[in-house]
Amino acid sequence: ELKVEQNPLFLSMQEGKNYTIYCNYSTTSDRLYWYRQDPGKSLESLFVLLSNGAVKQEGRLMASLDTKARLSTLHITAAVHDLSATYFCAVDSNYQLIWGAGTKLIIKP
């Protein structure tokens, strides 16, 4: 059974700082997704990572995938308050997404 673990589950940080969210998964997969969810809102796709070594960047967010280590990271550079949200990683398993528990990120001005 594929398991997806995120850490930390909760992160409070100051604006301007850098931090990384980690996503580990237990079995082989070639697709990993990062989603953002604001309170009371739906899930917004951020990144889709399709191969080992894939790196994608959008603004202050950068995601990477190491399929050999079964690890993906979401790096936040010079955080701003608008990035406060819950971030989920999800791993494809036979065309189904298995989700991590989410990382609640609070960025203080």
Added chain:
Amino acid sequence: EAGVAQSPRYKIIEKRQSVAFWCNPISGHATLYWYQQILGQGPKLLIQFQNNGVVDDSQLPKDRFSAERLKGVDSTLKIQPAKLEDSAVYLCASSPAQGAIEAFFGQGTRLTVV
């Protein structure tokens, strides 16, 4: 392009009552998913449709949950009778085809069972 539409947005019912949720996927999307998201957790897949056929319903509590996707477009998810532990957000998502790179999510229906 219109997104995935869900209704109602909120629903409060008493335990043992019935409730139904509706989803209209993005036009042309063959694959439709229903997820349950309990507060503080990631979404859990309940059922996946490919057109009007069920691909996976292994995590659907079939004694109380049912879902259909007539004509391969809109879908309804029903709970009968509801239990307190069914309180959650029910998310509908669609993608162009099974195995498509991205799925697009609706805003969800927040169900509270009292």
